[in-house]
Amino acid sequence: MTATRVLVLNSGSSSVKYQLLDMTDDSRLATGLVERIGEGTSRLLHTPLTGEGAERARHEPIPDHAAALKAVASELATDGMGLDSPRLAAVGHRVVHGGRRFTEPTVVDEPVLREIERLIPVAPLHNPANLRGIRTAQAMNPRLPQVAVFDTAFHTTLPEHAARYAIDVATADSHRVRRYGFHGTSHAYVSRRTARLLGKRPDEVNVIVLHLGNGASASAVRGGVCVETSMGLTPLEGLVMGTRSGDIDPAVIFHLSRVAGMSVDEIDTLLNKRSGLVGLCGDNDMREIRRRIEQGDGAARLAFDVYVHRLKKYVGAYVAVLGRVDAVAFTAGVGENSAPVREATAGGLEGLGLAVDPELNAIRGEEPRLISPAGSRVAVAVVPTDEELEIARQTYSLVAGDGTST
Ligand SMILES: Nc1ncnc2c1ncn2[C@@H]1O[C@H](COP(=O)(O)OP(=O)(O)O)[C@@H](O)[C@H]1O
Numbered sequence: 001m002t003a004t005r006v007l008v009l010n011s012g013s014s015s016v017k018y019q020l021l022d023m024t025d026d027s028r029l030a031t032g033l034v035e036r037i038g039e040g041t042s043r044l045l046h047t048p049l050t051g052e053g054a055e056r057a058r059h060e061p062i063p064d065h066a067a068a069l070k071a072v073a074s075e076l077a078t079d080g081m082g083l084d085s086p087r088l089a090a091v092g093h094r095v096v097h098g099g100r101r102f103t104e105p106t107v108v109d110e111p112v113l114r115e116i117e118r119l120i121p122v123a124p125l126h127n128p129a130n131l132r133g134i135r136t137a138q139a140m141n142p143r144l145p146q147v148a149v150f151d152t153a154f155h156t157t158l159p160e161h162a163a164r165y166a167i168d169v170a171t172a173d174s175h176r177v178r179r180y181g182f183h184g185t186s187h188a189y190v191s192r193r194t195a196r197l198l199g200k201r202p203d204e205v206n207v208i209v210l211h212l213g214n215g216a217s218a219s220a221v222r223g224g225v226c227v228e229t230s231m232g233l234t235p236l237e238g239l240v241m242g243t244r245s246g247d248i249d250p251a252v253i254f255h256l257s258r259v260a261g262m263s264v265d266e267i268d269t270l271l272n273k274r275s276g277l278v279g280l281c282g283d284n285d286m287r288e289i290r291r292r293i294e295q296g297d298g299a300a301r302l303a304f305d306v307y308v309h310r311l312k313k314y315v316g317a318y319v320a321v322l323g324r325v326d327a328v329a330f331t332a333g334v335g336e337n338s339a340p341v342r343e344a345t346a347g348g349l350e351g352l353g354l355a356v357d358p359e360l361n362a363i364r365g366e367e368p369r370l371i372s373p374a375g376s377r378v379a380v381a382v383v384p385t386d387e388e389l390e391i392a393r394q395t396y397s398l399v400a401g402d403g404t405s406t
């Protein structure tokens with residue numbers, strides 16, 4: 001029996017998202033989510049996508065990532081697709097921070113694990129969870145290849161003038177302080193898919209990708225190569241996000257420390273968890289914010305306006321970085337679903353060649369589509385991301401050795 005299946009794991013600080021795919025036709029066999037790991041109210045939602053299988057939910061305390069993965073494996077085993085299945089070729093892990101060293105998907109061995117561990121100080125929220133996911137999967141089936149696919153990999157092409165912060169070089173270098181960028185798997189996938197939507201090869205087009213999920217980032221991709229991105233040393237820089245501030249004057253931190261007496265950890269939590277849309281209006285779900293705006297809620301309106309203003313500034317900046325732009329692509333939860341965000345972001349940018357057709361923008365769908373009027377200088381597109389498929393492809397291409405990752 002040939003092993004053609006890949007399990008993709010995206011381990012977050014308190015959740016694990018997973019998908020099992022068959023790489024002969026990229027089909028999904030199962031998908032699921034473990035939420036609130038470590039809290040009393042954990043939940044596993046498992047959806048088999050073959051045969052008659054219906055969605056199954058488990059409500060039980062899941063104390064840590066090892067327990068989460070064991071629960072996932074047992075659900076998969078119930079459907080005859082456990083981690084010991086001879087049809088499973090590998091597990092592909094989303095690893096958020098790969099530093100400068102990991103520019104490609106990598107089969108995990110002890111030195112690779114040690115390097116991911118070494119990067120914990122620059123990705124304290126993400127890398128520990130990713131490591132636990134890998135170690136647990138390894139322990140469950142030591143013969144199964146584990147592949148790490150890094151969020152930072154696509155951004156390792158940033159030119160030095162984009163990656164450098166303008167601070168003392170010796171200090172920066174000794175502590176690895178530079179801009180790394182994240183969500184790279186999504187930026188890579190969406191920029192390629194956008195080229196295809198335009199009927200072009202990736203190396204023929206310049207694309208601005210706006211990945212607007214809970215975390216949000218923008219990137220400028222020239223001929224398939226990433227030349228600028230909005231996240232930095234950590235996923236805190238850049239756009240306004242669900243709970244993260246994005247760009248602020250770094251002096252805000254000194255001020256809060258000196259004047260408000262807040263500790264570094266308190267400020268870290270403030271900027272990562274109590275800022276962004278949540279900080280501005282108490283909600284981080286764009287659907288809820290739109291609903292509140294319809295009812296005349298001023299705080300929700302301001303949150304929306306701050307969010308869109310930041311986005312517009314980045315679009316303008318990236319037009320300047322690229323010189324010539326063929327397309328702006330909206331993706332992830334907000335980018336794919338919020339017509340008001342897309343309309344407000346492109347609004348008033350006719351001078352840059354950008355426009356959104358209200359009727360096209362209102363159409364909902366799963367397929368990549370153009371929302372700019374025919375004949376626009378710059379195409380504006382909605383291009384659903386698929387990080388799991390991209391991770392599965394890269395993983396399979398590495399273990400099957402057939403170079404089919406593009
Ligand atoms: N129909 C919708 N309209 C507007 N926003 C939506 C809609 N569906 C999802 N979202 C937004 O997408 C966000 C989640 O995006 P997603 O890409 O799934 O995030 P992540 O993968 O970072 O958890 C939600 O917080 C919500 O704001």
Ligand SMILES: CC(=O)OP(=O)(O)O
Pocket residue numbers: 096151182183213214215216235
């Ligand atoms: C890197 C990052 O911000 O990831 P997420 O959007 O999954 O939080």
Ligand SMILES: [Mg+2]
Pocket residue numbers: 213332
């Ligand atoms: Mg996402």
